[in-house]
Amino acid sequence: MxxxxxxxxxxxxxxxxxxxxxxQRLGLHPITLSADPARYxxxxxxRREVIxxxxxxxxxxxxxxxxLHATYDIAGITGFSGxxxxxxxxxxKLCRHFELPGPNPPSIERCCDKFSQRQLLTEAGVPVPAYRVAANAREVESAAAQIGLPVILKPAEGSGSVGVRLCRTADELAEHATRLLGGQRISESPPxxxxxxxxxxxYYCAEIMGDEVIGIYAGEFGPQPHFVFREFTLPAQLTxxxxxxxxxxxxSCLRALGLNWGPTNIEFRWTKHGPIVIEVNPRLGGAPGPQLIQLAYGIDQITEHIKLVIGDESNLxxxxxxxxxxxFLVPDRDGTLDWIRGDNQAAAVSGVSEVKWYIEPKTPIVRKGDYRDWIGYVIATSPSLSQTEAILQRAVDLIDCSITPFPALGE
Structure with a gap:
């Protein structure tokens, strides 16, 4: 067989x-297809099988x-987002071709275009921020004048807060529009x-599988004008x-966008008008979201997603x-990471489930104002919010690192 x-x-x-x-725990042989396997x-x-x-x-x-089907029984196909x-x-599309369980490709494509997503949500009566789409600096200026400063500028395609910035003044607006129009391309299509x-x-984020809301967590950001997450807490403290x-x-978002299969991640801001949808992501949230769901509720989102992919019934x-x-561990300056200390002691704190570093000493750090600024994270869990916060703070206080700024030009 x-x-x-x-x-x-x-x-x-x-x-x-x-x-x-x-x-592997489900008895499957994972095979990765990648244009650049060295990225992972x-x-x-x-030593996983990669093509x-x-x-x-x-x-x-x-x-x-x-x-591959000549050698293996292909049980399912799924993909990741970067x-x-x-x-x-x-x-x-591969699932459709091989008649395997999977999401509806047109629904995913509609979500990938943030402008199209906004249009569909608006037509369905889902609360979203006022918005316009612009293709040049003049249109950006006009759109901002109609909405009123401050505004958020972001690429119409992309994820991870790449290229997302709060613009409070006309100068900030012009500067960031120029940057986005001048080469920070997410795709080959015109910006x-x-x-x-x-x-x-x-900020709140709902994690969904199929049409079931698994959990809602709260998020906190670092300093504006960027939107770099600093902390997630699950469950969010909501009535x-x-x-x-x-x-x-x-x-309502799922119905408006035709998303009725697999994982969805929906971001909100709770404004004076109630919950406003910031973005609908037709995929599982990235780390450490799935880890938090498992620690808080005992639900392994990833295993349950794979079960759906291979045609089995999930258990939520x-x-x-x-x-x-x-x-999240976020550097306060650009430079070269000299050393890291205290991570082993932090990992040993009772209630800490994981201490993760994304980089190693001697790595150059250039902050970009998005998820790529994270250099690591610490996760903690306990039966109560106050206890979890205390554990997390104790562990973070044990961690230290040194960053030497880059030499100034001419030095």
Missing amino acids: AQRALILVEGHNGIGLLYVKAA DYLAAE RIDTDNLDSLIRECSR EDESACVTAG RILVEEFAQGP KDEHKRIADVSL RRRRSHTAAAR
Whole structure:
């Protein structure tokens, strides 16, 4: 009997290894198809099966999967997102071709275009910030004048807060528009900028599988004008009514966008008008979201997602009720990371589940104002919020690192 295989289109440095290990626990052989396998450290470190291939070429992927089918029983296909959701779309198309369970590719594509997503949500009556789309500096200026400063400027495609910035003044608006229009391309298509009202209020994120809201966590950002996460807490401290309102709006988003299969991640701001949808991501949230869900509720999102991918029934029943939180380690300057200390002591603190570093000493650090600024994180859990916060703070206080600024020009 042929071995059952799980095809992974591209990888993910945050949760890719978790998918590989979950697949193996389910008796599956994970095979990664990637245009650049070197991007994903865990593939080489774990000696996983990897095939280098152009993952933007659907025909090539179909031929490769057909070739693999001669050796393996392909049980399912799924994809990851990096700075865009293109691999998720491609995986969905492969599922359709091979008649395997998967998301609806047009629905994923509509979500990938933030302007189209906004239009569909608006037509369905889902609350979103005021918005305009712009293709040049003049249109950006006009859109901002109609909405009123401050506004958020972001690429119409992309993820991880790449290129997202709060613009408070006309000068900041012109500067960031020039940057986005001048080469920070997320794709090969002509650049388009989404100009949005700055929806102010606490940040929440709903994690969904199918049409079931698994959990809602709260997030905190670092200093503006960027939106770099500093901390996540699950569950968010919401009243029953607030939780229901976010859950109800989440399900409205799914209906509006045709998302009724697999994982979805929906971001909100709670404004004076209630929950406002900032973005709908047609995928599982990145690390450490899945880890928090498992620690707080005992639900392994990744395993349950793979079950759906291979046609099995998922089980989203909560097995515990704890509080889990993650603190991101973010540098306060550019430079070279000299050394890291205290991570082993932090990991040994009772209640700490993980201390993760993304970089090693002697690595140059150049902050970009998005998720790529994270150099690590600490996760803690306990039965209560106050205890979890105390554990997390104690662990973070034990960690130290040294960053030597880059020499000034001419030195």
